[in-house]
Each structure stands twice: as C-alpha cells, then as structure tokens.
Amino acid sequence: MSEIQATRRRLWRRLTLACGSALSLVSLTACDLAPEYHPATFVVPASWQGQGPFHVATPADETLPTNWWTGFGDPMLNSLEDRATAGNADLQASAERFIQARSMVVQARAQLLPHLGLEAGASDNKQSVNRLFRYKGPVTSADAYYQGVASWEPDFWSEIRNQVRAQKQYAQQKAADFAMARLSTQAELATDYIELRGYDAQIAIYKQSIAYYQKALSITQNQLENQAAPRLDVARAQAQLYSTQAAELDIEAARGVTEHAIAILTNASPSSFHIPADQTLVFNNPNVPAGIPSELLQRRPDIASAERAMAQSNRDIGIARAAFYPHINFNLLGGFDSNNLDLSTLSNSLWSYGAGLSMPLFEGGMRRAELQRSWSEYRETRDEYRHTVLAAFREVEDGLTNTNRLTLENDAMQKAVAATLATQNMTMTLYQGGVGTYLEAIFAQVQTLETRIHQVEIATRMYQAKVSLIRALGGGWDVKTLPTMDQTLSIDPLQYDHLHHPNTVGGVTISQHPEQFENLANPAPTAPAASAGSQLTPLPSPSPAAQTH
Structure with a gap:
C-alpha cells in the first residue's frame, strides 16, 4: 500500500511540475516588451480662424462626400475623375504596395507557427580502386533516405508577435498612403482641369480683343489716309494688335501643356487626347464644410499614415528589447535511411529531437545601440507626426483664407471689368x-x-482654392475606412486558392487585370463642360461710320 501511495505522490509531483512548466511557458509567451502605446494627444483650437468671416464650426456640420468634385457641376470633370480613379498608373502601383504589405504580414505571422517539411534523396557512389589509403571495403555504395523535419521557436518575449503587429501597422500605413495618393490625384486633376478652363476663357478674351484691335487698326489707317490722325496712331494700334496676338499664343501653349498633364493623369497618351475649348469659366461654387480642428486628425490620410508609422516604431522597441533575452528552438526529425531501396522496414528508421538555446553575453554594445536607435526612431516618428498635423492645420487655414479673399477679390474684379x-x-x-x-x-x-484677363485668373485661383481646401480637409475620407489589424492578413495558413489577388479591404480598390489599361490611345470623354453653350458678352465694335474726316 505504501508503494502505491509513493507512486501516486511521484506521479502527482510530475504532473504538477508539467502543469507548472506549461503555465510558465504560457506566461512567458505572453510577455510583451514593447512600451504601452499611446498616440500623441494635441491641444488644438476649438474652431478655424481662416482670416475671414466664418462661423464657429460644430461637429454636426455636414461632411464632405468622397466624390466631392461633383459639387462643381461639370460632367466633363466627373468623367475625367472617374477615369483617373479607375486607371491611373500611380494609384494602381500604390494599391499593389498595400497588397505587398499584407503579404509581409502573413510572412511575419508564419514565424509563430511550427515549420514542417519533407526531405528525400538518393545517391550511388563508387571509389577508385587505386586510391591511396583506400579503405579495404566495398568499392561501390548506395544511400537512399526520406524524412520529415519540424522546427518551432516559442515566442517567449513577443519578439515575433511584435514583428507581426508592426507589419500589420505597416499595411495600415500603406492603406492610408493609397488613400492620400488617390486624394492627391483627384485634387491635381481637378486643379489642372480648372486651370485648363481658365486658359480657355483667357484665349476667348484674347480672340475677342484681337478682333476689336483689328477694327481699331482699320479705323486709324482710315484716319491716317484722311489726314485726320498721325502715323504714330497707326504704329500704336499695330503694336497693340501684335503684342496681344503673341500673348494669345503663349496662353495656347500653356493650355496644351495642361491638357497633356490631364491626359497622363487619366491614363491616356497626349497625342490622342483633346478636350474641346469653351469660352467662359463657369463652375458651381460647392459648399465645403470645414468641421472642427480636432476632427481633422480623423479625416486626413497622411495624418493616419504618420500615426501608424509611430505605432510601428513603438513595436520596434519591443523587438530590440527581446534581443537581450535567451531564445529557444525545438527541432524534430524522423524518417528512414538505407543503402538500398528497402526503406520501409523499422530497422532502417531514424529519428532525432532536441532543443537549442542561444543568449548573448558580450557583443560590444551592438544590441544596446540597436535599442537606443529604436527609441530615437520612435521619437523621430512622433516629431514627424506632430509636423504632419501642423502642416495639415496650416493647409486648412490657407484654404479658408484663400477661398474667402479670392471670392471677394473676384467680385471686385467683375465690377472693374464692367468699368474698364x-x-x-x-x-x-x-x-x-x-x-x-x-x-x-x-x-x-x-x-x-x-483687367479681364486678371479677373479670369482670380476666378481660376478661387475655384482651385476650393479644391485645395477640400484636399486639406481630407476629401471626405475617414480613418474608420482603414482596414483593421486582422483584415490586413491576405491569406490563411492553409489557404491555397485565390493567391493571385486577395480580397479587397480598407477601400483599396485595384484591378485584377492591369492589361485592360494598356490601351493608351483613348480619346478624352465626350461629356459636356459646365460652361457648354456659354458665350462671352460681345464687345461694342468701333463704327467706321462715326469717323470724322
């Protein structure tokens, strides 16, 4: 009876030791050496100033739509924006970088799982009979083997987990970068299109003025023939006409360059791309709700990108700290090996298992330097995050100031045009x-x-300032559209299908068939412009009948 009790006590001690070891392993595995992450918290003004008579913003203000360009009421602009969003090469490349980042998440997570593999091989060997010091045995030999191998490294210090988290945050950063690239492309296209329509209006004014100057030159020539005016008047009329014709050519060249830029943004060759000209600069004046400054941190993709970079640097500190602690790995091998093809017998079996431990003792301060670098890099990303926030605030204030002042300036210039x-x-x-x-x-x-040309330039800048303000406010984007940490995984550990293109997450849209965008000879859309049908107000023509002889 005493032997049975002693045996039970030994078994209980072994079971207790095994359970304690397992619990210790679990607790060690849960050890995270990265500092607790807290995003920077800024004290920001309650409302925008904007150097203009703006009301105090409230969180209940209307938000911008993601297709904000439709507010300008121009069907041609809408078609161009849709084409650029779908097929712009830079946008497609940015989306591919997000997919690559998602793949890196899976690669990092794979280090948490055991690695299994198979090995097999065979060889047939013969020694030289006359080789010096040859072993007096068989001249020929054969060997064949197959075996399974397994290895695993427990993540005691969350080094691998922090690598996975950092890669997930990097993928989120790339999603934010894509959103910023999309917004910048859309804003650049709208800015170029408005500039193009501004050039159209200027060209129409130049043509109208040239026709007026040609009639004025004809009048002065008639006055000269009737000896009612000096030759100096004719020379002045000619100089005015020719200089205006030269100025028109300069604007036409600028229009061509702008049209080429629009073609590239919409994935078209400039050679086959042409937007018909209009005579007037006419757009709707969209309402742009500014919201409150604190909301800007959630609306700007570049701010979200900078914050995700800061979170990654925080994880890098934990990775650098884990390098000071011991690392353990387990290995297992089993299979068959024989000098003939009879591998399935138990006598030809083999196995091996073991564990290894490595721990740094002295490396000349290498790991401490890496830890110091990771802390400095974290502080750098925190500084860059603050700079990004400040730059965003400045851009919004600039946009509010410009839209207000340019609107007032345009009203004044329209009165000046009528007077001149x-x-x-x-x-x-x-x-x-x-x-x-x-x-x-x-x-x-x-x-x-x-005055007329300057008024068109002011109106062009006014509409472009609207676009800049919309871009500064995030263009209707919200940080909630970013993929979650778990959504950044592109495949499951046992997934073997749909590897060509992962599921779409985070609003990062991309075509699975980029070859459909390789036709670069697409013409411009045929949609009408907002100013279609609008004509310049005719100038009163100088009447030859009113000449004095």
Whole structure:
C-alpha cells in the first residue's frame, strides 16, 4: 500500500511540475516588451480662424462626400475623375504596395507557427580502386533516405508577435498612403482641369480683343489716309494688335501643356487626347464644410499614415528589447535511411529531437545601440507626426483664407471689368469723334484687356482654392475606412486558392487585370463642360461710320 501511495505522490509531483512548466511557458509567451502605446494627444483650437468671416464650426456640420468634385457641376470633370480613379498608373502601383504589405504580414505571422517539411534523396557512389589509403571495403555504395523535419521557436518575449503587429501597422500605413495618393490625384486633376478652363476663357478674351484691335487698326489707317490722325496712331494700334496676338499664343501653349498633364493623369497618351475649348469659366461654387480642428486628425490620410508609422516604431522597441533575452528552438526529425531501396522496414528508421538555446553575453554594445536607435526612431516618428498635423492645420487655414479673399477679390474684379469696358468704349468713341487722342484709347484698351484677363485668373485661383481646401480637409475620407489589424492578413495558413489577388479591404480598390489599361490611345470623354453653350458678352465694335474726316 505504501508503494502505491509513493507512486501516486511521484506521479502527482510530475504532473504538477508539467502543469507548472506549461503555465510558465504560457506566461512567458505572453510577455510583451514593447512600451504601452499611446498616440500623441494635441491641444488644438476649438474652431478655424481662416482670416475671414466664418462661423464657429460644430461637429454636426455636414461632411464632405468622397466624390466631392461633383459639387462643381461639370460632367466633363466627373468623367475625367472617374477615369483617373479607375486607371491611373500611380494609384494602381500604390494599391499593389498595400497588397505587398499584407503579404509581409502573413510572412511575419508564419514565424509563430511550427515549420514542417519533407526531405528525400538518393545517391550511388563508387571509389577508385587505386586510391591511396583506400579503405579495404566495398568499392561501390548506395544511400537512399526520406524524412520529415519540424522546427518551432516559442515566442517567449513577443519578439515575433511584435514583428507581426508592426507589419500589420505597416499595411495600415500603406492603406492610408493609397488613400492620400488617390486624394492627391483627384485634387491635381481637378486643379489642372480648372486651370485648363481658365486658359480657355483667357484665349476667348484674347480672340475677342484681337478682333476689336483689328477694327481699331482699320479705323486709324482710315484716319491716317484722311489726314485726320498721325502715323504714330497707326504704329500704336499695330503694336497693340501684335503684342496681344503673341500673348494669345503663349496662353495656347500653356493650355496644351495642361491638357497633356490631364491626359497622363487619366491614363491616356497626349497625342490622342483633346478636350474641346469653351469660352467662359463657369463652375458651381460647392459648399465645403470645414468641421472642427480636432476632427481633422480623423479625416486626413497622411495624418493616419504618420500615426501608424509611430505605432510601428513603438513595436520596434519591443523587438530590440527581446534581443537581450535567451531564445529557444525545438527541432524534430524522423524518417528512414538505407543503402538500398528497402526503406520501409523499422530497422532502417531514424529519428532525432532536441532543443537549442542561444543568449548573448558580450557583443560590444551592438544590441544596446540597436535599442537606443529604436527609441530615437520612435521619437523621430512622433516629431514627424506632430509636423504632419501642423502642416495639415496650416493647409486648412490657407484654404479658408484663400477661398474667402479670392471670392471677394473676384467680385471686385467683375465690377472693374464692367468699368474698364465702358471706359474702352467711351475713349474709342471720343477718338473717332476727334475729341480724344489714340493714346487714351490705347491706354483704355490695355487696361481693359489686363483687367479681364486678371479677373479670369482670380476666378481660376478661387475655384482651385476650393479644391485645395477640400484636399486639406481630407476629401471626405475617414480613418474608420482603414482596414483593421486582422483584415490586413491576405491569406490563411492553409489557404491555397485565390493567391493571385486577395480580397479587397480598407477601400483599396485595384484591378485584377492591369492589361485592360494598356490601351493608351483613348480619346478624352465626350461629356459636356459646365460652361457648354456659354458665350462671352460681345464687345461694342468701333463704327467706321462715326469717323470724322
């Protein structure tokens, strides 16, 4: 009876030791050496200033739609934006970088699991009979084997887990980078399109002014023939006409360059891409809700990207700390080996198992330097995050200031255009009546043309400032659209299908067939512009009948 009790006590001690070892292993595996992560918390103003009469923003303000460009009311712009979002090469490449980052998450996670494999081989060997010091045995020998191998490294210090978490955060960063690239592409396209329409309006004004100057030159030539005006007036009229024609050519060249940029953004060759010109600059003035400054941290993809980079650097500290502790790995091998093909017999079996431990003792400060570097890198990403936030605040304030001031400036310039047009008509009438000089007429013509062109430039900048403000506010993006940590995994450990293209997460859309975008000879969309059908107000023509002889 005492032997049975003693045996029970021994078994109980062994079971207790085994359970304690297992619990210790679990507790060690859960040890995370990375510092507890807390995103930076900033004290920000309650509302935007914007250097203008803006009301105090509230969280209940209307948010921007993701297709914000439709607010300008231009079907041509809508078609161009849809084409760029679907087929822009830079956007497709950015989406592929996100997929690559997701694959790196799976690669990092694979280190947490045991690695299993098979090995097999066979050889037939013959020794030279006359070799010096040859062993007096068989000249020929054969060997064949197959075996299974397994290895596993327990993640006692969460080094591998922190690598996985860092890779997941890197994938989230790439998703935010894609959102920022998409927003920048859309904003750049809208800015270029508005600039193109501004050039169209300027060209129309130049053509209208050139026609007016040609008639004015004809009048001065008639005045000269009738000895009612000096040759100087003709020279001045010619100079005014030719310089205006040269200025028109310069604007046409700038329009061509801008059109080429739009073609590239929409995945088309400039040679086959042409947008018909219009005479006026007409867009809807979209409402842009600014919200409150604290919400900007959730709306800007570049801020989210900088925050994810900071979270990665925090995990790198834990990885650097884990390098100071011992690492253990387990290995297992089993199979058959024989000098003939009879491998299935038990006598030809073999196995081997064991464990290894490695721990640094002295490496000249290498690991301490790596830990120091990781802390510095974390502080650097924290500084960069703060800089990104400040830059975003500045861009919003710039956008609010520009949209307000340019709107007021455009209203004033429209009044100035009306006044200079009246002055041009009056001075030309006075010259034809012999009361005024042609120098006064020339001065009025120059002032009128410059004012009209400047008004179009101001209007162009006003609409572009709207685009810049929308981009500064995030273009309707929200940080909630980022994929979660678990969604960044592109495949499961036992998944062998659908490897060509993973499921779409985080709003990162990409075509599975990039060859469909390799036709670069696509023409521009045929949708009408917002200004389609609009015409410039005709200028009163100088009347030859009013000349004084």
